[in-house]
Each structure stands twice: as C-alpha cells, then as structure tokens.
Amino acid sequence: MTADGQQNTDDGAVTFVNRFTVHASPDEFERTFVDTAEFLGEQPGFLRYTLLKHVDEQNSYVNIAHWRDVESFRRAVSQPGFKPHAEALRALSTSEPNLYTLRQSFAVDS
Template identity: 70%
Template sequence: MTADGLESAITFVNKFTVHSSPEEFERVFRETGEFFGKQPGFLRYTLLKHVDEQNSYVNIAHWSDLDSFHNALSKPDFKPHASALRALSTSESNLYTAKQTLAADSR
C-alpha cells in the first residue's frame, strides 16, 4: 500500500460545477484533454460525472512532475481552452502527490 516510484508524480484534482449543458461541457473538456495529451509530462486524465448531481464533475489528471504541469498551463495555446471551460463552469482545483495506493490482487 505504498506509492513507490510516485513521489515526483503530481495528481491534479479539479471539481467543476457546470452551468451549461453537460454535453457541451464534455465536448469542450475533451478538446482540452486533447491539448494536454500532447504536452510533455502528461500521463492521463479521468473525467468523472457525479451519479446524482448532473452538473457536477471531477477531473483527476496525472502528470510526471510539477514542472511539466506548470509548463503546460503557461503555454499560450492553453488560454483558449481555459477560457472555454470558465465560460461553461466554475471550478475548484488542487495539486496532490500520491502517498498510498492499493490495487486488487490479480487472479
């Protein structure tokens, strides 16, 4: 139950409250994800939709390191993506490092 080898990895967690149609938000988010997918240090993201609250989403994005994350955000090409998401939602975000992880045993 350790995070061996993950100490430098960064997890970005972003909670969104959507003020547009969920479909429009998901489309714009997919485009933003495609931008991040081309950035050095980006590993993966998962966009989660709340089971009961249809306008509530959480993004969990994994990056190899903090510098890669900040470099991606500082690129001029990111600004239109950020603006598009802000037009459709409000968000609260934080950065984390993994301290423990556990996966079910393979059978």
C-alpha cells in the same frame, strides 16, 4: 509494495484534481473538455486523465489528471495555447483545481 498491497511512493509524479460545477449543457461541457484534454495530451509530461460525472448531481464533474512531475504540469498550463481552453471551460463552469502528490496507494490483487 508491501505484502498487504499498500504502496508508499514519492517518485515526483503529481495528480491534478479539478471539481467542476457546470452551468451550461453537460454535453457542451464534455465536448469542450475533450478539446482541452487533447491539447494537454500533447504536452510533455502528461500521462492520462479521467473525467468523472456525479451519479446524482448531473452538473457536477471531477477531472483527475496524472503528470510526470509538477514542472511538466505548470509548464503545460502556462503555454499560451492553454489560455483559450481555460477560458472556454470557465465560460461553462466554475471549478476547484488542486494539485496533489501520491502518498499511499492500495490495490487488491484479483
């Protein structure tokens, strides 16, 4: 980390960002999402996730999931057990999934 709090990194970790537009009950979507997150949480290389709900657009969500590496992510979503979870989420929403690598990070010391 540099003196100004900025960090450049290339440790192989990836971040999966998926924007959801829910066309069902938000509560039902969130319950279904928990089931998916529990499945993925058991997969090697999974680190953590955050599900965010838009402040003004009540049917808009963003999932941010961190993985040790791209291979772990791809292996997890290719597991036969993942397919029912993906289908359940697709029945309740549309999504825009993308995979990213961290290039820079900045934090203020408190």
